[in-house]
Amino acid sequence: MPCPALPDGFDFTDPDVYHHRVPLPEFAQLRRTEPVWWNAQPHGIAGFGDDGYWVVTRHEDVREVSTRPEVFSASLNTSIIRFNAAMTRDKIDIQKLIMLNMDPPEHTRVRQIVQRGFTPRAIRALEGALRDRARTIVAAARGKESGDFVTDIACELPLQAIAELIGVPQDDRSRIFDWSNKMIAYDDPELAITEEVGSTAAAELISYAMNLAAARKECPAQDIVSRLVAAEDEGNLASDEFGFFVLLLAVAGNETTRNAITHGMHAFLTHPDQWELYKRERPGTAAEEIVRWATPVVSFQRTATQDTTLGGARIGKGQRVGLFYASANHDPEVFEDPGTFDITRDPNPHLGFGGGGPHFCLGKSLAVLEIDLIFQAIADTVPDIALAGTPRRLRSAWLNGVKELRVRYA
Numbered sequence: 456m457p458c459p460a461l462p463d464g465f466d467f468t469d470p471d472v473y474h475h476r477v478p479l480p481e482f483a484q485l486r487r488t489e490p491v492w493w494n495a496q497p498h499g500i501a502g503f504g505d506d507g508y509w510v511v512t513r514h515e516d517v518r519e520v521s522t523r524p525e526v527f528s529a530s531l532n533t534s535i536i537r538f539n540a541a542m543t544r545d546k547i548d549i550q551k552l553i554m555l556n557m558d559p560p561e562h563t564r565v566r567q568i569v570q571r572g573f574t575p576r577a578i579r580a581l582e583g584a585l586r587d588r589a590r591t592i593v594a595a596a597r598g599k600e601s602g603d604f605v606t607d608i609a610c611e612l613p614l615q616a617i618a619e620l621i622g623v624p625q626d627d628r629s630r631i632f633d634w635s636n637k638m639i640a641y642d643d644p645e646l647a648i649t650e651e652v653g654s655t656a657a658a659e660l661i662s663y664a665m666n667l668a669a670a671r672k673e674c675p676a677q678d679i680v681s682r683l684v685a686a687e688d689e690g691n692l693a694s695d696e697f698g699f700f701v702l703l704l705a706v707a708g709n710e711t712t713r714n715a716i717t718h719g720m721h722a723f724l725t726h727p728d729q730w731e732l733y734k735r736e737r738p739g740t741a742a743e744e745i746v747r748w749a750t751p752v753v754s755f756q757r758t759a760t761q762d763t764t765l766g767g768a769r770i771g772k773g774q775r776v777g778l779f780y781a782s783a784n785h786d787p788e789v790f791e792d793p794g795t796f797d798i799t800r801d802p803n804p805h806l807g808f809g810g811g812g813p814h815f816c817l818g819k820s821l822a823v824l825e826i827d828l829i830f831q832a833i834a835d836t837v838p839d840i841a842l843a844g845t846p847r848r849l850r851s852a853w854l855n856g857v858k859e860l861r862v863r864y865a
């Protein structure tokens with residue numbers, strides 16, 4: 456039964472609807488009146504061949520779905536709710552090779568292997584190099600009077616972090632960046648990137664990573680690639696598995712963190728009291744509030760493996776269920792004054808990194824470290840940074856992206 460006050464066919468994942476307004480007032484209405492709402496799409500959504508999906512808006516319900524993988528599968532229809540019109544079922548099915556789109560027990564096996572590269576010790580080992588990088592990036596921006604914050608500052612550190620983690624040689628790093636941008640931007644007409652360019656970029660990145668894996672197998676180094684691929688047995692990744700893992704990292708680790716940093720800067724510049732507070736006290740809680748505020752991943756989906764109920768709604772076997780992290784992160788049942796950007800918020804049980812459960816963000820500690828390091832460097836080096844334009848947003852069905860944010864550094 457459609458929520459009466461929303462227009463027929465209203466679609467939270469349609470970039471035309473979503474990308475102008477975050478958070479949508481419609482979420483607040485749904486949380487109050489129909490927290491799990493059937494979003495009918497009579498004309499279907501490319502690739503899925505069904506007639507709609509459930510919109511899950513409350514914090515509690517997003518957590519419930521995320522932590523019950525036996526009832527809510529990440530694999531049946533993968534994690535992205537909406538693709539563009541050219542998407543086919545075959546192409547969706549290929550994406551099941553990515554860990555984000557696997558269910559236990561396959562997911563458990565891959566996750567156990569790759570998390571060796573993300574131990575607190577492994578992340579701590581990157582800290583010194585990333586701190587230096589953060590300072591260098593911001594110092595280079597200071598040399599200009601003004602510029603685009605996204606290209607000057609937000610892009611570089613997440614890319615370097617992943618490249619450092621998997622041991623990509625310096626000369627190859629810009630290629631990884633370029634491929635990952637192309638894979639994500641197909642929904643945005645301004646970037647004029649077709650689905651085909653996106654698929655080619657994905658194939659090139661996978662093949663690059665597979666070659667890297669093969670080289671490390673032959674000649675091991677002190678990086679995680681060598682540890683993950685050392686020998687192909689139950690406890691290691693095959694070269695193609697490694698290729699798909701790097702593909703996931705390039706999108707999951709790059710674009711998300713870049714947008715958290717950009718939204719964070721915009722939030723600071725539009726809330727000057729919070730910027731002054733940050734510069735003075737550098738609270739350790741700031742990075743988490745930036746992720747809650749930004750919610751770089753607006754939504755992911757699951758598919759019901761059986762008939763079930765959720766938040767008062769009866770979900771049928773095979774129906775898709777959209778987890779709207781952006782809505783959960785503004786749920787007044789959980790957050791006091793959710794519309795306030797408060798860098799001292801504590802506790803801050805936001806779902807920006809997922810709702811718990813087996814797919815909870817593998818790179819959370821790395822992301823929090825990167826956000827912390829870059830804002831420390833900005834506060835030290837360009838403390839008087841100021842806004843010089845409105846953000847230009849990426850047109851995407853699941854990523855809360857900013858393409859350009861003009862600032863003055865001096």
Ligand code: HEM
Nearest residue numbers: 554555707708711712715752808809814815816817818822
């Ligand atoms: C602010 C930055 C980031 C945000 C907002 C973010 C958000 C997310 C979200 C929402 C999920 C899905 C959770 C779920 O389905 O329950 C996820 C999964 C994942 N993230 Fe992140 N992420 C960030 C940074 C990173 C970084 C830096 C890396 C690695 C370098 C990373 C690697 C991954 C991986 C590998 C997964 C899949 C985990 C699995 O399926 O088991 N993420 N992330």
